[in-house]
Amino acid sequence: MTTESKKRDVALVVDDSPETLRLLTDALDGAGMTVMVAMDGAAAMRIVEQITPDIILLDAVMPGIDGFETCRRLKRDAGLGDVPVIFMTGLSETEHIVRGLEAGGVDYVTKPIIIEEMLARIRVHLANARLTQSARTALDVSGRFLLAVSGKGNILWATPQAQKLLSDHLIAAPNDELLLPPAMMQWLEQMQRPGAKPTPSSGFPSNELLRLQYMGKVGSDEFLLRLAKENAPTAPAEFSKELGLTGREGEVLSWLSKGKSNRDIAQILGLSPRTVDKHLEQIYAKLGVENRTAAAAIAVNASHRRQ
Secondary structure, eight states: OOHHHHTOOEEEEEOSOHHHHHHHHHHHHHTTOEEEEESSHHHHHHHHHHOOOSEEEEESOOSSSOHHHHHHHHHTSGGGTTSOEEEEESOOSHHHHHHHHHHTOSEEEESSOOHHHHHHHHHHHHHHHHHHHHHHHHHHHTTOEEEEEOTTOBEEEEOHHHHHHHTTTOEEOTTSOEEOOHHHHHHHHHHTSTTOOOOOOSOBTTBTTEEEEEEEEEETTEEEEEEEEOOOOOOOHHHHHHTTOOHHHHHHHHHHHTTOOHHHHHHHHTOOHHHHHHHHHHHHHHHTOSSHHHHHHHHHHHHHHHO
């Protein structure tokens, strides 16, 4: 692949009209873009599984999955969150324009398409998308993992690393939107009250080392949060040595004494549940006990002696 070809922006055109596909393919190729085409929403979904386009031109009215639903499904993929979607349709009523924007589109072009106007809109949205992605990547590099949510806890956007950290800890709503867990939503509601002091949350129920910090309100219904990943406190070497345990066994026992389940410990320490089970078997054998309650009691007593 040449250096020049690598620089070509990739456009995905989704339309059930062969004439429209041909018109746009010729125009976009002439503008120096690589063009992929799909004649329905299902085909578009298959394409984005293989390659991420830089921009998507999407017909609103198609047989099967219409453009609005296709857009919603595309936007569920975190990797497509910043990819601009321009709707194309003969429908020009306000309600259809609103539907397109609510589904995740950034613009709405009515047919028949004026190529010069379409290319101008594409250039603007590509530039904006690059600025947005560059800014979020820069925040990631600086260690500021940020996200924005609505007042009801819907995830509006997140920096790349924040998306990765959150991937296993969000709730999928019936409409397929991603939400903060109930405990986090209660905390968010508290932070919105007049006079509330910005404080870290109590941590995600599924991983207490992931914490949110309220940064402020940045829109009419948009709240900026910062995600922090705390390092798991390790058991002091003296603690492990006193009980005849390895360092990792000491960490497992320390979390066990704090009431954490095997699954919790596995998530906190980045281990598999099976590995935690094996560590506990060794801990029980070394401490001469048969269950977690007795092991936890020994750990608590050892901690008290060191204080």
